[in-house]
Amino acid sequence: QSALTQPPSASGSPGQSVTISCTGTSSDVGGYNYVSWYQQHPGKAPKLMIYEVNKRPSGVPDRFSGSKSGNTASLTVSGLQAEDEADYYCSSYAGSNNFVVFGGGTKLTVL
Amino acid sequence: QLQLQESGPGLVKPSETLSLTCTVSGGSIGSIGYYWGWIRQPPGKGLEWIGSVYYSGSTYYNPSLKSRVTVSVDTSKNQFSLKLSSVTAADTAVYYCARIMITIFGTEARGMDVWGQGTTVTVSS
Numbered sequence: 187q188s189a190l191t192q193p194p195s196a197s198g199s200p201g202q203s204v205t206i207s208c209t210g211t212s213s214d215v216g217g218y219n220y221v222s223w224y225q226q227h228p229g230k231a232p233k234l235m236i237y238e239v240n241k242r243p244s245g246v247p248d249r250f251s252g253s254k255s256g257n258t259a260s261l262t263v264s265g266l267q268a269e270d271e272a273d274y275y276c277s278s279y280a281g282s283n284n285f286v287v288f289g290g291g292t293k294l295t296v297l
Numbered sequence: 298q299l300q301l302q303e304s305g306p307g308l309v310k311p312s313e314t315l316s317l318t319c320t321v322s323g324g325s326i327g328s329i330g331y332y333w334g335w336i337r338q339p340p341g342k343g344l345e346w347i348g349s350v351y352y353s354g355s356t357y358y359n360p361s362l363k364s365r366v367t368v369s370v371d372t373s374k375n376q377f378s379l380k381l382s383s384v385t386a387a388d389t390a391v392y393y394c395a396r397i398m399i400t401i402f403g404t405e406a407r408g409m410d411v412w413g414q415g416t417t418v419t420v421s422s
Contacts, residue, residue: 188343218405220405220406220407220408222407222408222409224344224409231393231412231413231414231415232336232344232393232409232412233412234408234409234410236408237398237407237408237410238407238408243410275343275344277344277346277408277409279405279406279407282357282404283360284359284360285346285349285357285359285406286334286346286349286357286397286406287346288336288343288344288345288346289343290343291343291344
């Protein structure tokens with residue numbers, strides 16, 4: 187069982203927006219602004235899409251955005267494209283004892 | 298451009314020790330502001346953080362694996378390593394190494410910005 191809770195699946199049509207949630211506790215998501223999101227295509231390594239809740243690394247399209255409210259973080263993908271179909275994982279700093287925790291992952295399907 | 302490459306045996310027998318090395322190229326493992334970590338992914342499952350090391354040798358471990366894990370760094374070779382003892386079939390996974398951005402004045406993990414391609418390790422007799 188993962189430390190952070192994500193819905194197993196999400197879907198949307200091309201051009202639409204979809205939001206994926208990531209729920210933790212006050213010891214991880216709610217306690218720090220160090221939530222990150224990763225995109226993983228089949229057979230590939232994860233790719234950092236969002237860090238520190240809402241910052242995008244260079245090269246990540248601005249269609250990807252992040253936010254947080256309380257113990258729940260969210261990733262929004264706007265203007266869905268076929269290549270956005272992938273698994274998405276959230277992660278959070280969780281203090282000096284746990285350091286890093288992951289969510290169970292969400293499979294995003296572009297219909 | 299920083300690159301990470303995992304290496305090590307693809308097959309390990311039950312009860313033995315899994316050993317992997319991550320070689321860092323295009324940058325220094327001694328750079329301030331980064332931990333270096335190991336993450337694994339069992340077949341068809343999600344990501345699990347295993348442990349992380351700073352260039353100074355300071356480490357953090359997943360509490361659920363702490364009794365079996367050792368992560369170490371060799372700055373002279375620009376490498377860091379993972380040892381996981383007493384393995385079982387449940388340790389079968391793709392193992393990734395990654396660079397973890399941390400806060401300058403603390404050790405909070407900000408995100409993992411560079412990943413290796415991953416290496417598959419199967420535990421079987």
